[in-house]
Amino acid sequence: MAPVPSVNTPSPDTSASAGAATRGIPEADPRPPHVVVVGGGPGGYEAALVARRLGARVTVVERHGLGGAAVLTDVVPSKTLIATAEWFTTAEQGPELGVRGEAPAGERRDLVDLEAVNARVLALADAQSRDIHSRLEREGVEIVVGEGRLDGPSRVVVDTGTDTDPGTTTLHADTVLLAVGATPRTLPTAVPDGERILTWTQLYGLAELPEKLIVVGSGVTGAEFAGAYQALGSQVVLVSSRDRVLPGEDMDAAELLEGVFRARGMTVMSRSRAASAVRTEDGVAVTLTDGRVVEGSHVLIAVGGVPSTAGIGLEEAGVRLAASGHVEVDRVSRTSVPGVYAAGDCTGVLPLASVAAMQGRIAMSHALGDAVAPLKPGRVAANIFTAPEIATVGLSESTLRERGYRYVTTTLPLARNPRAKMLGMRDGFVKLFAHPDAGVVLGGVVVAPRASELIFPITLAVAHRLTVDDVADSFTVYPSLSGSVAEAARVLHGQSGEGAAV
Template identity: 80%
Template sequence: MVVLGGGPGGYEAALVARRLGADVTVVERQGLGGAAVLTDVVPSKTLIATAEWLTIAERAPELGIRTGGDRPAVDLSAVNARVLALAAAQSADIRGRLEREGVELVAGTGRLDGPSRVVVAPEGGAREVVLDADTVLVATGATPRTLPTARPDGERILTWTQLYQLDALPERLVVVGSGVTGAEFAGAYQALGSDVVLVSSRDRVLPGEDEDAAELLEGVFRARGMTVMSRSRAQSAERTADGVAVTLADGRVVEGTHVLIAVGAVPSTRGIGLEEAGVALSESGHVQVDRVSRTTARGVYAAGDCTGVLPLASVAATQGRTAMAHALGDAVAPLQLGTVAANIFTAPEIATVGYSERRLQEQGSRYVTTTLPLARNPRAKMLGMRDGFVKLFAHPEAGVVLGGVVVAPRASELVFPITLAVAHRLTVDDVADSFTVYPSLSGSIAEGARVLHARDRERVV
């Protein structure tokens, strides 16, 4: 087995393949863990965790805690040093685990030379290495999308991979793009102390998420002093004498000290021999795969962001594990996207799983729903939490839990009971009959299930 890419899809696949007895080589040019560990998930969530402490500190006065009145000072250089150190440590842990399992690691850039051969160009111009393979897994990930009129320079015009090189907090940060990445960094830097302007080409932030959750988060952003510019498409960004100027499509100019371009990602699939090997790519450049990660070329599989299935590390890892299990004849379950839990690491966080309300409405499904404000939860009251809610969707007759949304601090931890319910087709009665700790935030999930049990079944959406 030869794995192109050492991110979650690649290294998880390698571990599965080794346990099933295969000889495995992983080709990685950036470092083990890939972008997820080195420049994306681990660094961004570490930065956000630091910012979270400052949002918690905002609640101190209402909890009866007296402070000196001065806002805590943020040493961004120290913050970023910690961010990068943790990413490097995680990468080293992954390397150590792969080496202990007997996986061969090759540093360099790989390309396919047909469906059963990989050619690696090592760093430094050394002689190419040729690897023959019974099976190849492509897990090359994606890179930040840029605008031709806003070329990142790593100093003032930045992608999210370049933010960790800053040694001082941006005085005024313009964030272009209000999707998940844009919203997360906008919220984090606002909490750290930057004046943030969020430029959104859509009607609201997080246009692809639950409407109630997105509306709540935008309200929180505005209440904390962030400027949110809706229906404002960025046309270009250029350096000025002491900062940047972002020109919008309608001619308005937004000035700042720095600008973050967060307008999506581009799959890293071009120029590595995929199409020549018979691997079909979509118009967007993503590798086309089925539910067990097979491509259109025999013996070639793909996993992760290069496939465009769902840009989540958890999905990449599942795709990689599934691919190797299928290739080696082990029992395998096709990928079930309906059971994937996702989280947006803003403050509050937004976690979702199962059917969304939009999808239920678009496909004409009958469902019952309930929304419980977080402010009614006793544990939330004790912790000074006001912004958030728990929303559940269920089948009106069978009572099966169809999906849910949690908006709360650490929603990523709270959504797991709903994930279990969706994955195992539990009913609202199954959830309601399970004990929860009192007081606890998870108590709102059980309470929501009880509401759906008692709700007049004629009130069907």
């Protein structure tokens, strides 16, 4: 039998606190825990709100503005620009619906006041940032303007100074959340100048619509901006290093979108890699690795992002980083250092504002002792804001095949939907994946205008393990685009596993 450990009992004391300690009751700490959030993007400000609700004292450190890159230079501005471009995309259906006045693509540039468009884009981003700032202040969150870095696992040093008034502030924290985001990746042979060679954060400084925009990179960012500027009236050349645009997305969806791009007059250069980009007398010249040269008025470098983790004391504090520079986290956002959490693009989990926000909320619930459910990436819905949009949730078809899962699938073209016919929509589809025996919905893809809204019923099905019969037996409005989701589920009713991946 193992020896019983001895217990050191304090000397008797008449005070209440000493009596509590004598009885083995830990003395209560009158101070609320201090949470310091480095970065005010979705992961940071959502974490701050949760931490305040759970009774913590919260300080948010942000150098540029509340909302971070997602609000100021990325998600909000880009989707606002895309919303403007959608006006022209929708107008393309005008003649088919009997409405005159649709402007041909070649004449649209004269209709677009890009300076006014960008002014609206930046004004909306600024308004959203100020709303977030006001919300945090109302909730009692302290906001420190400056650039934060770790000085050990429980201290954050903030550079609060300016060129003329240098200064620092040291914050002592019980819990630290890193939400430092990412910045656009650039090429050493294509250095952005903010005028002709651009990252996506610099597009909103343009006073005139590019006459010919070369987009280097055919991932989500490249595809979204290529589609938007083509709709606004620019000639667009999309340089893709892979066989098709959106190489990481559903193959049917990516092939459909590339076909739409080409039909609208976009030049898509597949299996072409940019080696360099330089200014010319009146534009830019992009040289490809095979020696070809593509000339245009502007070039957008959209080749991914780099986590903003360098030079802020992470490795010195013991925070483990991946080879890519991303902070390594588990499913409750813990880093390798106790008390230090991370959320958002700096973690490399999924580069989505919704995921950053969820990571931040989960981190604070875990740190402050609230009930917490670990992040489940398989339940994350994502959307690409092209025209048509591409929305996905759950397991993709490529993942199902790679893992050898059995599944059944069906694809319903959007053109068959009565509501789509009324609206002149032809390009798109609804695709579902389900288990052949249990009928549980495993995932889905929607390609359609406003696919970001249509994916929600499939997201509910995946999150709550609903069957195709559960979806099929639910009422939908007639006529509606969402009717295709229920119809796809009805097609899968009773299907066997024949022909499915095994």
